[in-house]
Amino acid sequence: MPGWLTGELWSDLIAGAMVTIGLTIVSSVLALAFGRWAALARLGSRPGRRRIARLYVEVFRNVPALILVIFFAFAVPNLVPVDLRKTLFFDNVLTDALSTVTGLILPWYAFAAMLALAFNTGGHLAEILRSGIAAVPTSRLDASRSLGLDHDASLRNVVLPAAVRVAFPAISNRLVHNMKNTSLASFVAVPELFNAFQGAITRTFQASELLVLAALFYLVLSTAMTAGLDLVGRRLGAAATHGVGHG
């Protein structure tokens, strides 16, 4: 191992990787929930919900993830007067608790970035699920309705599971993309993987070596995540992962 790669530096990078993994897991789970809700609402029977879901999907798919991250983390606190800002976003029981759990000094930024990513990925997942639902034969919906389930329940309990299997490769792609997008949190001072590498570069000046290492870290994470999701897909009996990169 080269001399500049000290144990201390290494443990910083591992800590960054942990934050990246944590951000990925929490934002992915939330994104799946948002995406599921929005896909069902958009095709559901309630006009009000349909409109809200549509608005949600359009806004969060068409605004870059980076802008969302910066907006949530940096701009939103500015909506509040200065004297209130500190207590509301940076110094209260909740942020203290989050600090203790995550080990982050300013958990608001991580929380905001996580939420921005979840909204963004959720919008994309909603659209993926919707096209998955469109690929399910209508006879399924008819069959379920004739058994007495209403439209929304049929959609949720009968059509959606089939749609998830059809759309699984695209869902998996999007979740891996979400993992890569957590690197955007480095713009708002979240000590995730890329941020840790930036810190390491300023301390050691080994920019090219460290950046190659950063790329390798992410490559390992995305390869492992793809493999893990493939396993899940196989258990679900999903279509073979040979997906198109769903934007």
Next chain:
Amino acid sequence: MGEQLEFLVGILPDLLVGFPGRRPGGLLLSILLTLASLAVGTTLGVVLGFGQESRLWAIRAPSRSIVQVVRGVPLLVLLVLIHTFVGAGRIGGVSTSALQSAFLTLTIYSAAYQADVVAAGIRSVPTTWIDHALLLGTRRLHINRTIVAPKALRTMRPALLTQAITVFKDSSVVVVLGVADLTTNARIALAADVDNTPFWVGTYLLVGGLYFMVARTAALLVERLGDDELNNFGTVINSPDQSTVGH
């Protein structure tokens, strides 16, 4: 409120076309950069896509590796990595500007994603078509050019265009190199004065709105194109108030 509006109107030209003397910049530069990267990147993507589906291992293996590596690393990391190598003249003594590095990275990035779309398109071409042509004694290269490529590209046109819109949104990440694009200019305008903090929300809403407008308009155009081509193709489950499921 008046102050907010005044500030936003003041920076609008900088966001749209760039700061005086640094034009093209802002949204215009984001669009130009995206279009230029896509022009080269999509061409490369077609080559890589065919490479990925090649029967020759010597072509298939490197094509797949390139695509997998580029897709496995966040754009943010790619940008900084590539700029560190080519921006400092570490490769071949050629030193690129930040804008050139951004162009190069976005080109490679879009090539990898478009390659996957093209490869999926190639796989969608019915093998019987190829078999028939082979039976007639047509050479592989000729088949690829006259049968596979036109069919694959036509099938995948909506997906290629959707991916292109993604590249536009992702181009916001070039802010890390400070390339006078829309996101960079918003940052510069806000950082010009410490008293600008009240304008963060408005500015990022405006920036998000500008990205939204371009991306949404482009998406609508793509959708219309897709609707024309996919007329009477597949069954779609509609919400109950729209013409309910037929057959």
